[in-house]
Amino acid sequence: MRGWHFVPDSRLPSANAILPTLTILLAQLIELIPGTYLSGIMPWMTFSIIFYWGLYRSEYLPLWLCFSLGILADILTGAVLGLYGLMYVAIREVAKGQKRYLAMRNFPMMWIAFSSLIGGLVMIQTFILTSVGYIYDPFVLAKYVQTVFAFPIVYYVIARVHHHLVYEGWI
């Protein structure tokens, strides 16, 4: 399907370079706006976006930037410092590592890969945090399910934005 896969282009490196950071920051802010989502739970849109950039433009999302954006999310949400930082880095690294394999596959395969990756990471995160005294919360499962179902929408939007902004020369 046209638009699912972005064709790499390097005509506008500056726009390419800031787009991952901008989209992640925007998603972080949207995730925090109150009263805009279903039953008080917002999917982790940033995970889908980092997965996308990890696959297609990991050079514009360096590890330090990825970790810093995660730390910003930790500060904003008041969560354990380093929680999102490490999640972001792990998603980016796995997506980058599986780039050759996933870029050749169809979208459902990519969706399964994303769901498995986030599921695994959330399980590890929950295990570590519950073992140091945090309480398991079904909120995590609900958030995970929403993230998985929101993935095609977020992925499609980011792919279209990437395509239009850089490839078709909106900027």
Place this chain on the structure above:
Amino acid sequence: MVRRKKKQQFVAYGVFAIFACFVLIAGQYVPRDNSLSRVVSDALTPVFQAIRQPISFYHDTKKELRHYILVKKNNDYLRAENAKMYAWRDEALHLRRENKQLKELLNMTESNSVVPIAGRVMADTRSPYARSVLIDIGHRSGVEKGQAVLSTSGLAGRVLEVGRYSSRVLLLSDHNARIPVKLAKSNTLAIVRGGNARRLELILVDGDNEAEIDELVVTSGVGGVFAAGIPVARVASIDDVIKVIPLTNFATLDKVIVHKRAATGIVGANGSFSKMED
């Protein structure tokens, strides 16, 4: 060559996993109330307010439209309620006069009055492991750490950290939240403990007294952190542990009121009270 590269990758992932565990364990010892957090919240206040504008406009317009559509029904309801309120007002005025006379007779002094400060939730920062929200009022408006934060239904939480233009509110449902309360009917003292879930745990200080289903739980005022009598929750189930449902719906929390009354102490998980140093 390929095997060596794979081995290196495997080692790198192992190191990352150990680093991740270390950061997560060390991260929980970083206090939530830190200056970096306050600076970031303050800096992003205008951004959150700008993003909120169209959403608030949409919600307000929707509410207004609903009011217009239901104007006839609401009008009849309000007329009937108004008639009841007149009777209540007369009784309240009579009781206030009587109360004042009795206090004068006993030479009682008035306790600290509470000044309300109105604000709005600008960022819902609830996550699976922390339940807090950011509100758009801070030091400049008179907000101080430890003050009670109320929704239109009841207690929502307490101020955890205060910036110049924004504050973070620790919600009742956070696993660190402990509120000294009492059962409205029996006056039994208790502690409400959050557990990152919708239902909160009620720990009775005097274990002999039993709660009733649907009984109202209000703040006890013990410790001087919160004023006494603020509605908190209702008893939902009584098994091995008593569970209560907070009156505030945290998912739709929008407008809040901060009770301007400085905190003087905190109540520990076991009900002990200690004075706050800062």
